[in-house]
Amino acid sequence: MNHLKYLKLGIIYLCRIGLKVLYIRPVRRNRIYLSADRGSGIRCNPLYIYRYMKETYPGEYEYIWQYDGVSDEADTTYVKPGSIKDLIAMMTSKVLISNDGFGSFIPKRKTQLFINTWHGGGAYKRSGVDFITDQHPVDLKINQICGRQTDIFLSSSRKFSEVMTTAKMVPKKRFLECGMPRNDFLVTGTTEDIKGKVREYFGLKKETKTVLFAPTYRGEEQTATFHSELDSQGCIEALKERFGGEWAFLMRKHHFVKETSYDGSINASDYPDMQELLYAADVFITDYSSTIWDYSLTFKPGFLFAPDLDQYSKERNFYTDPDTWAFPIAKSNEELQKLIRSFDEEEAKQKIEEHQKLLINKETGRAAEIVAKRIRQFK
Structure with a gap:
């Protein structure tokens, strides 16, 4: 089984090299890419950020959702998960937002902002590398690649930040303790x-x-x-x-x-x-x-x-x-x-x-607003 893991890592590196061909396409400064549960729906934290951005900054951004469907909104496009259009969208968007992180095969560009909103708060069942019972160097390396590419990781509590910095191998300074956008109205009504x-x-x-x-x-x-x-x-x-x-x-x-x-x-x-x-x-x-x-x-x-x-x-x-x-x-x-x-x-x-x-609760009831401001500040 070990040779299969190393083969997987080799394929990941080949994909990262191959996708750099798309560097010839410019990053669109007003393009925002969103993914929820690996493209299986339009929901969770990315949806609440999307709604806030559209309402607060109408007409300023182009939105691309990773989802197999047809959008009926002029400024929003859907791309089928894993398709060529999906890969192009990821490689040319200024901001990428996901509630599950982005694959290690994606070579992040310096002019891109990766935001992991995650899909849960608190600190309950173990996750990430903490859940891998038989940790293999390849598993850790894949998680490390994803963790290093994450610019902002949303956090609902101090305990969440502490456990996820290890579980997802994300530097602690990259956690934004503002709560989850999907919980804003649960806090404020x-x-x-x-x-x-x-x-x-x-x-x-x-x-x-x-x-x-x-x-x-x-x-x-x-x-x-x-x-x-x-x-x-x-x-x-x-x-x-x-x-x-x-x-x-x-x-x-x-x-x-x-x-x-x-x-x-x-x-x-x-x-x-x-x-x-x-x-x-x-x-x-x-x-x-x-x-x-x-x-x-x-x-x-x-x-x-x-x-x-x-x-x-x-x-x-x-x-x-x-x-x-x-x-x-x-x-x-x-x-x-x-x-x-x-x-x-x-x-x-x-x-x-x-x-x-x-x-140590960090829910603010303003998470979507705080994330939107970070997006606006990113140059």
Whole structure:
């Protein structure tokens, strides 16, 4: 297997050399390239930066999204991931924004700005080289290439900066501790009726309360799975007892997971914006997902359902002790329902505040604005 790793590294270097042919094309100073989840959608932090830039600086920039689709906006173009047009767009854009970094095969030009917004906050399950159980020099070298090419890495907390500088091999001085653009409205609020928008999308009555279950994936990225053990009906009964009203149970799978069962729940996986679901939810349930951090910013009731906590801890491990996370942990349906029925608002608020203090919260509610100013300052 070692020879395959070295072959991979050799191919990366050949690609870097070959793509330098595109240096003959000038970098377009007003061109911004955006990628979310490796071109699989128009979402997450890049989307919120894009919206802010378009609204604040109308007509000043050309936007290119890595996405297999057709844009209906005059200043925005879509390019299919991995296509020749995609490579040309990357090599000729002044600013490149991604929530997952850029491939090591891309030879960054001196006149380009690479921004990694990442796709999660807090410090929970291990990532990057910290997640590689059998570290090989080639794996480290590939991560090092990507890390050195990153000019700005957005951070939601001081703890995140500390762990990701090692995990992604990015110099610590390049972390911009301003929070995540997608979380700005979770911090500051919004005048838009997002709750009404979400309920209308799912055909729910305005007075219906929602609980959102959004677990992370299991296994490797390419073969990711998730099989829910959560008793949705029992959960709803507990919610009715504690909070009253009628409830709808929404479930959203991780985008790595191709198929899962939604028995007893409403499929929320195709809803375009996860942050809107979080904003609209009255209660949130997850496991080891970084959405723990996002939802903690709302200070609404949250719970962690982790029946495989011991096994997951052995396989992936964590940056911080799960007992210090923002929400209480249940390892069974009985424990979860008990936590719901005994929910205390003041205790919950205190636990969230302690968690944010422990990680040293850096969310500003102005992350999109701060990133936009950095882009404007780059010459």
